[in-house]
Amino acid sequence: MSDLLERLRGRGWRMTAQRRVVAEVLDGDHVHLTADEVHARAADKLPEISRATVYNTLGELVSLGEILEVSTDHRAKRYDPNAHRPHHHLVCARCGAIRDVHPTGNPLTSLPDSERFGFTVEGVEVTYRGVCPSCAAA
Amino acid sequence: MSDLLERLRGRGWRMTAQRRVVAEVLDGDHVHLTADEVHARAADKLPEISRATVYNTLGELVSLGEILEVSTDHRAKRYDPNAHRPHHHLVCARCGAIRDVHPTGNPLTSLPDSERFGFTVEGVEVTYRGVCPSCAAA
DNA sequence: TCCTACAATGGACTCTGTCTAAGTCAAGTA
DNA sequence: TACTTGACTTAGACAGAGTCCATTGTAGGA
Incomplete structure (x- = not known):
């Protein structure tokens, strides 16, 4: 977790309150949240966070290989923080x-x-x- | 193909021009069309067919097990007529x-x-x- | 041929996700 | 500490895929 934040900072990722809460929401095993769910949970901690920021941040975490995009149904994509062990x-x-x-x-x-x-x-x-x-x- | 139409009629599926053209469009190997592509091809044969009808018909064919829904990207669902041989x-x-x-x-x-x-x-x-x-x- | 239940239509609506222009702020610099 | 700047955030418009519904049309049985 703070591992994740440290890694990101080490890669020159500019740390903001919004990015921190998104990264914090995506923690744990068997976590597979939709972008909207991430937004809702992030908004509990930081009410003014916008949907666009959540989408941007998720997209960046995917590019960095820190989270995975999963689509198990034909609906919204889900985001899986378990990116470091193949499964x-x-x-x-x-x-x-x-x-x-x-x-x-x-x-x-x-x-x-x-x-x-x-x-x-x-x-x-x-x-x-x-x-x-x-x-x-x- | 006409096998398919026969099977459907045998199951009491009410045959209409719209349903026939949708079923005809979905024929062949390695066919994986989106609903919009099915609609476009069906409209070549029956210009006034509506999107809703295509969606309804595809949904029914899936329920009947005659075609499969596939989502290989995170975009539109695709429909695969190769439902009778596992793959x-x-x-x-x-x-x-x-x-x-x-x-x-x-x-x-x-x-x-x-x-x-x-x-x-x-x-x-x-x-x-x-x-x-x-x-x-x- | 007539009836009627089922099917088709089209347009509004929902849900996901993307884009943009303008405002804000993290972090390096002095 | 204050300044500066480019990267980040925001709200809202927009787009694509799919669903829903009230109305109109029609396949197929009597």
Whole structure:
């Protein structure tokens, strides 16, 4: 956390109250907030923060590789502070809850050359879908 | 194709000119059109078709399991008529070209119980990202 | 042919996200 | 500490994708 702020400052990132609260909101495991949710939480601490600033800051954190953009549904993008350990996502089809997961093996190797159509394959995203325990109980 | 129309009629789907042209537009391999593209192509054959009708029809075809919704970028959803053979997608990071691919193995088995958080896992989507031959050459 | 329930229409509306012009301020300099 | 400047923030307009709804049209059964 303050690690994050230190790293950013070290990279010459100009520190402002707005950027600090956005970075603070994005902390923890299994955190996957939409831009609007980030804005709402940031506004709790800094009421006058604008939507544009939140979007700008999120965009910069993504460019810096400090957070990841995730889109598990077909709606708003979500932002995942867990950018330093590779992982995939498990999503509840009913409530949208998201967990970070670490499958075994390397999914990249499962795509044979004959299925690559001449592409240079650089990455892979895996999204597991199912029903979470709370929704299954309900 | 007319298979599709036959199947739909057999399910009691009321056939209209609009539904027919939407179904006709969605035919072929490696077809991944946005709703707007479907609308544009449908309008070539039936100029007065409305956007709302295209959205309604696409939504119904998805519910019926005849086409798949795909979102490989964070923009518009795309519709994939290849719903009857399981497959995943390979996407060019530069131009957005999409190919249907068939990885080896079953990606579902790569998620150990300890990483399932009590979820009932039902499906998995895999999106490979890379650079297509034309973009690599350019 | 007539009826009626279902489908299509178009326009307003919502939700996400981007852009811009003007004002503000962090941090380096003296 | 005060000054300066370019980067940051703001509010609001704008744009793209998709949904909703009241009205109009029509497929297909009687």
